[in-house]
Amino acid sequence: MKYSGIFSKRAAAVALSAGLVALGAACGSSPGNGSAGSGSGSSDSITVAVAYPAPPAALLDQFTKQTGIKVNWVNIGWDNLQTKIAAAASANTYFADAADVDWSKVGEYQKTGWFYPLNQYFSPAGLQSDMPQLKTFVSNGQLIGLPFDSSFLVTTVNQKDFGKAGITTMPTTLAGWTADLKKVGTANGIASPLDIQFAAAEGLSTCWYQMTAAFGGSVLTAQDSPAFTSPSSPGYQALAWMVNAYKSGLVPAANINTTDYQGFTTEMAKNRVAAAMCDYSGSVASIYNVPSSSSVVNDVEYIPTPGAAGAGQNVANPDGIGIPKTARNVAGAVKFIKWFTETENQALWAGLKGSSDVVSTFPMPDRLTSFDLMIKANDVEQAAPLDAILKAHAQPPFPNGAPPWYVQFSAAVQTNIHEAAAGQETVAQAVSAIAAQVSSLKAAG
Amino acid sequence: MTAVAARPARRGRMFGGALPYILLSPLVVFIGALSFVPTVDTTVEAFFRVSPLNPPTQFTGLGNFRALFASSAVTGAWVNTAVYVVIGVTLSVVLGTVIALALRQRFRFRGIVLALVILPWALPAVVESVIWSWIYDPTFGVMNSALHSAHLIGGYHVWLGLDRWLTIGLIEIVQVWQITPLSAIVILAALQSVPLDLYEAARVDGAGAVQAFWRISLPMIRPALAVCTVEALILSLNIFDQVYILNGIAPLGSSVMLQTYLTTFQNLNFGGGYALSLLMTVATAVLSMAALALLYRRPEAALWRWRYEASGRRRRSARSRPGRSAGRWRAGPSGCSGGW
Numbered sequence: 001m002k003y004s005g006i007f008s009k010r011a012a013a014v015a016l017s018a019g020l021v022a023l024g025a026a027c028g029s030s031p032g033n034g035s036a037g038s039g040s041g042s043s044d045s046i047t048v049a050v051a052y053p054a055p056p057a058a059l060l061d062q063f064t065k066q067t068g069i070k071v072n073w074v075n076i077g078w079d080n081l082q083t084k085i086a087a088a089a090s091a092n093t094y095f096a097d098a099a100d101v102d103w104s105k106v107g108e109y110q111k112t113g114w115f116y117p118l119n120q121y122f123s124p125a126g127l128q129s130d131m132p133q134l135k136t137f138v139s140n141g142q143l144i145g146l147p148f149d150s151s152f153l154v155t156t157v158n159q160k161d162f163g164k165a166g167i168t169t170m171p172t173t174l175a176g177w178t179a180d181l182k183k184v185g186t187a188n189g190i191a192s193p194l195d196i197q198f199a200a201a202e203g204l205s206t207c208w209y210q211m212t213a214a215f216g217g218s219v220l221t222a223q224d225s226p227a228f229t230s231p232s233s234p235g236y237q238a239l240a241w242m243v244n245a246y247k248s249g250l251v252p253a254a255n256i257n258t259t260d261y262q263g264f265t266t267e268m269a270k271n272r273v274a275a276a277m278c279d280y281s282g283s284v285a286s287i288y289n290v291p292s293s294s295s296v297v298n299d300v301e302y303i304p305t306p307g308a309a310g311a312g313q314n315v316a317n318p319d320g321i322g323i324p325k326t327a328r329n330v331a332g333a334v335k336f337i338k339w340f341t342e343t344e345n346q347a348l349w350a351g352l353k354g355s356s357d358v359v360s361t362f363p364m365p366d367r368l369t370s371f372d373l374m375i376k377a378n379d380v381e382q383a384a385p386l387d388a389i390l391k392a393h394a395q396p397p398f399p400n401g402a403p404p405w406y407v408q409f410s411a412a413v414q415t416n417i418h419e420a421a422a423g424q425e426t427v428a429q430a431v432s433a434i435a436a437q438v439s440s441l442k443a444a445g
Numbered sequence: 446m447t448a449v450a451a452r453p454a455r456r457g458r459m460f461g462g463a464l465p466y467i468l469l470s471p472l473v474v475f476i477g478a479l480s481f482v483p484t485v486d487t488t489v490e491a492f493f494r495v496s497p498l499n500p501p502t503q504f505t506g507l508g509n510f511r512a513l514f515a516s517s518a519v520t521g522a523w524v525n526t527a528v529y530v531v532i533g534v535t536l537s538v539v540l541g542t543v544i545a546l547a548l549r550q551r552f553r554f555r556g557i558v559l560a561l562v563i564l565p566w567a568l569p570a571v572v573e574s575v576i577w578s579w580i581y582d583p584t585f586g587v588m589n590s591a592l593h594s595a596h597l598i599g600g601y602h603v604w605l606g607l608d609r610w611l612t613i614g615l616i617e618i619v620q621v622w623q624i625t626p627l628s629a630i631v632i633l634a635a636l637q638s639v640p641l642d643l644y645e646a647a648r649v650d651g652a653g654a655v656q657a658f659w660r661i662s663l664p665m666i667r668p669a670l671a672v673c674t675v676e677a678l679i680l681s682l683n684i685f686d687q688v689y690i691l692n693g694i695a696p697l698g699s700s701v702m703l704q705t706y707l708t709t710f711q712n713l714n715f716g717g718g719y720a721l722s723l724l725m726t727v728a729t730a731v732l733s734m735a736a737l738a739l740l741y742r743r744p745e746a747a748l749w750r751w752r753y754e755a756s757g758r759r760r761r762s763a764r765s766r767p768g769r770s771a772g773r774w775r776a777g778p779s780g781c782s783g784g785w
Contacts, residue, residue: 083710112497200695254583256606
């Protein structure tokens with residue numbers, strides 16, 4: 001009896017512990033409860049997570065006054081932000097009420113259902129004429145996010161450096177571009193005058209799509225098949241051109257570990273290079289003309305991207321904002337998205353009323369009506385040339401939109417181009433590896 | 446006395462002997478919820494296809510493991526990680542021992558030096574990696590500048606991302622810089638616990654500093670060396686921050702932990718991530734146990750073996766040199782400084 005009593009007490013204690021464990025585990029993993037809300041959380045504040053600095057506090061205060069909603073702004077680097085969104089969504093955990101929806105993630109988010117379709121709050125048909133890049137955010141009829149900029153890749157040059165080399169008319173072909181860059185380097189004592197990022201990061205993938213567009217094509221077909229395997233294809237030629245630019249010394253050797261933003265801020269803005277391909281639209285205002293951190297103020301301008309046979313296309317990579325399924329304050333997030341993307345505010349972020357309202361690194365407004373405001377206000381920060389490039393040359397990188405498996409595809413692209421530039425594999429091997437990954441991803445569905 | 450003795454008896458009746466289990470309950474809850482449950486969950490799900498991009502979840506047997514070993518990125522990462530481990534364990538234990546031996550000596554500002562030595566260990570790995578990324582920076586880095594000033598290199602070099610083994614070596618140096626201080630402190634503590642009379646006896650026996658180190662210090666600090674080895678082994682196997690910050694996701698220096706992260710959160714292949722995590726857990730456990738089995742010896746065992754060998758020498762010595770007392774070996778104060 002004695003042993004039986006002790007046993008039963010021990011068993012009770014163990015059972016109590018096990019119960020607590022199970023309870024703790026259940027609390028930690030219950031889907032849809034507790035942490036994952038559906039608009040029933042705090043109504044007087046929202047958390048916004050994007051890869052941009054916050055608008056000026058005074059403007060955010062205005063939003064709070066208008067709506068009674070306080071904004072908690074979380075600025076996270078682009079690559080890390082994508083991971084956090086995926087981790088939070090797959091764990092069904094609250095992360096933010098409004099979060100970044102990159103153009104490249106639209107297919108993935110539609111398939112996984114991690115974001116609310118916004119069709120009931122915004123009309124794609126009504127907004128399309130003012131937001132030319134809106135269709136990038138529609139997948140299977142669902143509006144996954146609203147673009148909050150009209151970012152597209154551009155080519156920028158330091159016209160002062162080009163002037164020193166006697167170049168006043170900018171080249172429109174890649175052959176002329178290469179020859180002129182060598183002259184610019186010699187005239188200015190810059191050994192490697194061109195910035196292209198080669199770190200294995202998203203910027204390298206996007207740059208390949210841009211260079212492919214400059215060669216007159218796209219890397220994927222309308223059926224999402226590889227369009228870059230033939231050596232005569234634009235994608236193959238673009239990859240070979242990029243790798244050759246690095247190996248021949250046109251691009252600084254240090255760029256093997258340089259990301260896109262690092263290149264703009266530490267090379268182009270410091271005049272260590274004289275030109276940047278795959279630059280951001282908006283960099284002139286938000287990076288190069290910022291006196292506190294740039295030594296090339298008023299020296300840099302946008303030019304049409306040189307192509308294989310004349311000015312090439314520019315790849316559009318707009319950022320959008322959407323509402324995760326785990327958001328606690330959906331109504332507040334909708335109000336914020338409306339405010340954040342409205343015509344005048346978009347122009348303010350880009351410098352309509354001076355630098356005090358500018359959102360640092362903000363490319364260009366999402367709305368054509370915002371461009372109109374800026375052009376009327378005496379062509380704020382080269383709005384007119386950007387407006388012209390946007391209307392004439394900007395195109396989505398993939399004819400069928402970003403596929404759901406875009407992330408894996410991009411990982412293969414960036415790592416293989418990086419390896420080819422580093423001399424770890426040939427261009428042909430890099431192309432084969434990327435093509436094999438596409439086939440594998442398509443086969444897996 | 447009676448009242449004092451009665452208290453435990455009352456408490457015992459009140460909880461019926463279950464008090465220890467009740468007190469342990471919070472710990473069981475924490476360990477269970479934070480460690481045991483996720484481990485079981487990971488182990489089970491490693492055999493399933495779990496991907497939000499490819500629902501529903503399905504049993505795949507060894508499918509995840511086969512896919513991992515078919516991936517050149519993953520197999521390359523295992524090789525890289527093995528190199529990280531070899532460099533990390535060797536350098537941190539050897540340097541930790543050297544630093545501990547130096548710090549065992551008495552010198553001015555020893556306390557300050559000790560505090561400075563600990564500093565790298567106290568800093569987060571991310572902070573250290575960012576600092577070292579500046580050191581290695583091909584344009585502004587101290588490394589290029591110093592080597593160029595010393596005429597050891599002709600021009601500025603790109604240190605990371607071009608050569609696989611150089612990249613791995615330089616990344617691991619950052620981790621060694623972080624983990625060596627803890628090894629040094631642990632070994633220093635072990636060295637200070639070695640009785641001084643052993644060194645005095647060895648000196649009397651004619652042993653030099655090197656011999657005393659090999660025959661006394663090293664056997665006596667083997668438990669500490671085992672702990673340091675296992676610590677370095679686990680940290681090197683799990684290297685992530687340094688690789689990610691200094692080399693990004695490039696396969697050139699990728700580690701298994703980085704591949705686990707990419708498989709899980711970039712490719713959203715949770716089943717593959719679980720499988721890789723499980724393999725890493727097994728590898729860590731097996732290697733750690735192997736290291737302990739090889740290195741761990743109780744210091745008393747080393748001491749008795751040494752004393753046995755020393756007494757043999759003394760007997761032989763006494764036979765050849767009559768008049769020398771064997772009793773002197775047990776004499777002498779015990780302390781924690783001086784000697785090797």
